[in-house]
Amino acid sequence: KNEVEQSPQNLTAQEGEFITINCSYSVGISALHWLQQHPGGGIVSLFMLSSGKKKHGRLIATINIQEKHSSLHITASHPRDSAVYICAVIGVEEYGNKLVFGAGTILRVKS
Amino acid sequence: EAQVTQNPRYLITVTGKKLTVTCSQNMNHEYMSWYRQDPGLGLRQIYYSMNVEVTDKGDVPEGYKVSRKEKRNFPLILESPSPNQTSLYFCASSKIPGPTHDTQYFGPGTRLTVL
Numbered sequence: 541k542n543e544v545e546q547s548p549q550n551l552t553a554q555e556g557e558f559i560t561i562n563c564s565y566s567v568g569i570s571a572l573h574w575l576q577q578h579p580g581g582g583i584v585s586l587f588m589l590s591s592g593k594k595k596h597g598r599l600i601a602t603i604n605i606q607e608k609h610s611s612l613h614i615t616a617s618h619p620r621d622s623a624v625y626i627c628a629v630i631g632v633e634e635y636g637n638k639l640v641f642g643a644g645t646i647l648r649v650k651s
Numbered sequence: 652e653a654q655v656t657q658n659p660r661y662l663i664t665v666t667g668k669k670l671t672v673t674c675s676q677n678m679n680h681e682y683m684s685w686y687r688q689d690p691g692l693g694l695r696q697i698y699y700s701m702n703v704e705v706t707d708k709g710d711v712p713e714g715y716k717v718s719r720k721e722k723r724n725f726p727l728i729l730e731s732p733s734p735n736q737t738s739l740y741f742c743a744s745s746k747i748p749g750p751t752h753d754t755q756y757f758g759p760g761t762r763l764t765v766l
Contacts, residue, residue: 573755583741583757626694638709639684639755641694 543567546627546642553649559614561645563627566608570630574601574612577624577644586612586625617649653678657742657758664732665766672727672761674742680756682745683725684709685717687738688760694741700725732765739763 544565553559563572574586587594587601589610594601598617603610614621627642655676664670676683684699686709696709700719714736716728725744729736742758 575755575757581739581760583743583760585754585756588754628694638699638707639686639694639696640710643691643693 542643543631543640544627544629544642546625546645548645549643550646551648553617553647555618555649555651557617557649559617559621559647559649561612561625561627561647563610563612563642564608565610565627565629565640567629567631567640569605569608572603572610572630573628573639574610575626575628577626579623583626614647619649619651622648653756655742655744655756655758657740657761659761660759661762663764663766666733667731670729670732670763672729672740672742672763674725674727674758675723676725676744676756677723678744678746678756679722680744680746681722682747682753683719684743684755685715685725685727686741686743687711688741689738697727697740732763734765737763737765 547562571590573588575583576586577583589603598615600613624644624646626644628639658673681702685697686694688694695711697715698709698717700706703719703722706717719725740761743755745755746753
């Protein structure tokens with residue numbers, strides 16, 4: 541079983557739809573990252589969370605440490621949001637300062 | 652402009668020929684890291700460095716070496732590349748080392764093919 545599980549693996553949405561991508565993890569963590577990888581391959585960090593909720597433009601990220609779950613929401617989705625969204629956790633104890641990644645969610649937003 | 656640079660961006664080489672992929676950041680970041688990305692396996696951490704002269708293994712360090720002699724540079728060395736090291740490689744850096752990381756800044760990636 542992977543330490544970090546993302547769902548769904550693939551998601552197709554119509555422009556304007558509200559989108560949710562989920563990330564569950566099985567280890568104790570100190571922080572969680574949401575990353576965006578563009579079709580050209582570049583990776584951008586969207587959020588780093590250790591508790592609660594963060595918002596940046598149309599993107600909202602939440603984390604529930606007790607339930608070991610995080611969600612990334614995109615409001616009013618747009619074709620330019622099409623990308624791979626990756627969840628990564630920074631574990632505690634035996635994981636030290638390593639990052640462990642989910643497999644990614646491929647999002648396609650159609651106009 | 653704040654950035655992480657990697658060179659080369661693309662490289663085709665042959666088995667056993669030593670190579671180095673350079674990584675440099677201009678943000679005075681303490682934490683630097685190397686990742687590889689493979690289809691179906693996602694991103695995996697190779698090595699990371701908390702500061703100058705401090706490096707640690709990630710999840711897939713076999714076949715790789717790193718060094719951190721200066722804060723800005725973190726080269727990835729493949730002493731004897733093999734075809735299973737064909738991959739897309741990313742370097743990243745962040746300001747604050749330790750368990751609670753700051754935003755990670757990624758380089759543009761290096762696509763390596765080992766024949």
